[in-house]
Amino acid sequence: MVERRKPIKVGEAVERTMQYAISGDVRSISIEEAYGHFLGEDLVADHDVPLFNRSPYDGFAIRSEDTKAASRENPLPLKVVGEIGAGSVFSETVRENQAVRIMTGAQIPDGCDAVVMLELTKEVQIDGETHVRIKRSFQSGDNISYKGEDVKKLDVLAVKGTFINPGVVALLATFGYKHVPVSQKPTVGIIATGSELLKIDEPLQPGKIRNSNAYMIHAQIKRAGATPIYLGQFSDDFSTCYQQVHDALEKVDFLITTGGVSVGDYDYLPDIYKKLGANVLFNKIGMRPGSVTTIAELDGKLLFGLSGNPSACYVGFELFTRPVIRTFLHCSNPYLKFEKAILGANFPKPNPFDRFVRAHLGYEGGRLVATPTGLDKSSAVSSLALSNILLYLPGGTRGYEKGMEVDVVLLEDQEGTTNFK
Amino acid sequence: MVERRKPIKVGEAVERTMQYAISGDVRSISIEEAYGHFLGEDLVADHDVPLFNRSPYDGFAIRSEDTKAASRENPLPLKVVGEIGAGSVFSETVRENQAVRIMTGAQIPDGCDAVVMLELTKEVQIDGETHVRIKRSFQSGDNISYKGEDVKKLDVLAVKGTFINPGVVALLATFGYKHVPVSQKPTVGIIATGSELLKIDEPLQPGKIRNSNAYMIHAQIKRAGATPIYLGQFSDDFSTCYQQVHDALEKVDFLITTGGVSVGDYDYLPDIYKKLGANVLFNKIGMRPGSVTTIAELDGKLLFGLSGNPSACYVGFELFTRPVIRTFLHCSNPYLKFEKAILGANFPKPNPFDRFVRAHLGYEGGRLVATPTGLDKSSAVSSLALSNILLYLPGGTRGYEKGMEVDVVLLEDQEGTTNFK
Structure with missing residues (x-):
């Protein structure tokens, strides 16, 4: 008997997931290592800058x-x-x-x-x-950098959760942070499922494909600011799979599985959630790709059941896992930014579902232009290399035309925003 | 006697520097480590994708x-x-x-x-x-993903020098790259100069400031894709300083010094270049900040003499050192992109020199908006944390007003471009 699942809106799915997002610990590292981490505490000025009236010139x-x-x-x-x-x-x-x-x-x-x-x-x-x-007269104050004109003592120069870029490093050095309080990166486990998956170095076989999702997610986890652990591929045996998930949960802050959440006969995840006693937050979303994305929670720990299709997997990670990671890192802006852009190609076929399409953001004459990269199929991999945004196309009865204004989700932005869309 | 230096245009300074830019070696690393590196060779498909006609659905x-x-x-x-x-x-x-x-x-x-x-x-x-x-009829081909529809065997999916993002990692896995040929990152040495500099953990003293440039540049080097080595601060003694530079050149692919290139009486770098027999490519640029940026070459190895002012140092690195690093990494687009944006604030005071002002890029209704961050003084540090672009304001006899279209340099873009501006 095929289970009939009731799809929910993507915004509601994000909201249900974020109810279980928690902040992690703070640890101290040397300033040389700080680039690419996130501030674990507010960065506060311990003195005025300049500290004294000084000359900006020889x-x-x-x-x-x-x-x-x-x-x-x-x-x-x-x-x-x-x-x-x-x-x-x-x-x-x-x-x-x-x-x-x-x-x-x-x-x-x-x-x-x-x-x-x-x-x-x-x-x-x-x-x-x-x-x-x-050879000329001067006014009092000419060419003087005054004490405190740049920064006043106790000014907060960057809030906790800020991505540490080179400018933040300059501030940390200026204010004497030889050691920097940074957010502990969460450990995110990855288990790949699918009996069609070959190991990366196995020769190709009829009917099989190499496992690319696990490595892609591994890199997405790093980009999001967390530490990935690849825990391997599922076996074909249910009770072994169950044990793998059960054991993995002991080792990680969050667990991602790729594949196995559909309604196919070899999709074990729904039964594993049941046997674990996990609370399934949803198992169907009114979006493409990634409609079968399933997220569950066990004792407050999130299990992300991402789709096995590469693009669905990619999109599911960015929409659901990334804001949870950023919250762990103390970011008050954990969500990816939505911005307006001009559509760079036609999407004539209407779709009843909200779509998130891998696309490339470019600029033309000071405007954002979003161009889909490669095929609009959830199995496409060639498109992913150029993607730096997701095109968001709300579902409806009409298609989209080149030149229309659309929403895009910025994947490489470090600032984020406080709300989903 | 004060040396009179003749300023050259910033574009010419970049061009003179890039004549000495060279490509580095290629090495092999595991795919798990590849994110954030740069491809050392073209990524070529070793098979069609899909490899066989397959079903996109259950x-x-x-x-x-x-x-x-x-x-x-x-x-x-x-x-x-x-x-x-x-x-x-x-x-x-x-x-x-x-x-x-x-x-x-x-x-x-x-x-x-x-x-x-x-x-x-x-x-x-x-x-x-x-x-x-x-319950309905189907056409031949309905819901079939065809062999090769996504990628054809021997397609080049990403050229050498490409930044390895999660999508590139997915491609590497799909095509069996358990080990990935990546560009060897150049080693970039940093020596900080200036007798006013305190170590990061020294208590503040009258007339002195903490050394922030060295750590800022350290992070900029990482962002650019290279490996920084901090070699410490100069002593006050000329011959010791000379020996420090001489020894440093043995250990690094490029050497950056911060400070000491001005015409002040304690600025040793010009004499060190002379004693080394280095070929000074230029020592004065018609730009603000960073007019005293000096770049020299010794046996083909570049010495970047950046200004001691934090913002001048920051700008000098991005304009001159970054494209040299990207060339070393085999990027065919080593230069930072210039794009058009709307100016978000007034710059009423005209300036005869081309200016590069730290600014923040935001988006409003699908347009790029560039807003200067903090004070427009080359000593300002508070502005740097928010900066993700440089505003480029060509020198002239009039100021700039909010709402005007201006050029901006994107600092966090990984694609780059083939030419400077």
Whole structure:
């Protein structure tokens, strides 16, 4: 007897899944390792930046009032009373008609309130003493980077859950984080199912295909920010399969299976969920590909039963598993962004179901253009290499035409958003 | 005596640098490690995909001619003569008014030319034998994924130098690449200069700042696809510094120094280049920030003398070092993409020099919008965390206003392009 499943909306499926999303632990790593991790705590400034008034240029620190009468016709000489390398400090106070040679980044000496760029000056000797000739007047504050103008002490510069990019690393270094609190990456197990699957290095055989989903998901898990563990392929025997899932759950934060969730006679997952006593959140979604995506929960631990079709597997991971991973990483924006784009090709055939089509995002004259990559079949693999978005085509009675505005899901964006669509 | 340097255009500076860009070696790694590397060779299909005509659905394989007269009013029974699990093969030829139960992905048996989805059928017993009732007619080819429709044998599916994303991993697995030829990542050394620099865990001191550039560049090198080695900070003594650079060149494919290239009295790099006998390609660029960026070459090995200002350092790396790294990785698109965007804020002050301003790329109604992040000063660090583009503002006599179309450089794009701008 064939089980009749009732499809739910994709948004509802995401919502049911996210009810079981939890945050993980925080650990400390060295700053050299931090790129590509996620902040486990807010990054807070421990001091003002700049910490002191400093010179943004090589030049001379001066008192602006001494330059009031200076002009090209009437250059005024100021006596050079010292020099300040970056990192050193001038200990005296600069007095009337005096100047101090100053390097980029060095602290402005007491008494001075402006900097003249080196290129605008000329050094001259007067009575055996070095002077610098100024050819125009300056205002108080000219060419000074003020204490705290960039960052104020206790400013939150990046919130926890932020992807650590090179700019975040610069901030971490500036504020003394030799060790960085980062979110512990969740461990995500992968079990591939399907008696048609050959191992990657097995020779091809009639009726069989090589297992590509497991490796694809392995990479998607890394892109999402988690740690994959490939636990191998299912055997053909139900009780062995059951034991594999049961044992895997002990080792991982989440478990992904690929294949075996359909209504075919060799699809063991539904019975495994039953025997485990897992709570099946849904087993049919009104979307293509991936309608048979099944997600279950056992003692709060999520089991993602992704479809065995490569594109369905790909889409199911990005829509359901990724936001759970990002929540584990403390991201307050765990969902992929939906944006508007111009459709770059025709999709004339209407489809009653919401579709998510692998596509390539390009730009033309400042607009986003989404072009489907390769065949629109859930078995297609050639399209995946170029895909950096999913085209979202709501189901309905009409097709889509090139030039129409459509929604796209950004797969390579690190910012995310707070809500699904 | 202050050296007067003649600025060159940024495009010319990139061109002079890229004359010394070379490709690196290729090595083999396991497919599990491949994500985030770059293909060292073209990825070529070793077989058609699908390898055989297969079923995209669970259902029944049939002969379409048997269904010509089938309708809702006149459902026709076909005798079920067997079943094919995914991965197994039906050994006989299917004859008139016969059908075979078939699983998703399984090979279409001889004699059949269409598949009926399971949901559209009903099994019935007739004279003690299982039949499936078909309620409409089918065309030859309905619901069949044909051999080679996705990929043809010998198709190049991704060229060498391609960033290995999850879709590329799926292709590698499909075509049996248990080991993947990847581009050897270049080793890029970093030496930080500046007597104002504190180590990351030193307490703050008057006139000094923590060394953030070295760690920022460390992360930028990783983002670009190379392997960073931090070689420490310069001492204050010229001959020790010279020896540090000399020794570093033995260990790395390229060397980056931060700071020390200006015309300040403590800027040692120009003299070190001279003493090494290095060929200085340029030491002044008509751009802000980073005008003092200096690039030299010694026996074909590039020395990147980046500015000590954080943003100038950041920009200099992305414009000059990144395309050299990508060339080493065999990318035929080593340059960052320039795209059009709408300016999200005013830049009223004109500047005679071409500017590259750290900015954030967002999307509004399908258009790219570029908003500067934080202060437009080359010393600003707070802006860097949000930056995912550089705003390119050509120098001239007028400022820029919110809403104008501008060029932006995409920093997080993996596709790149063949030419600078």
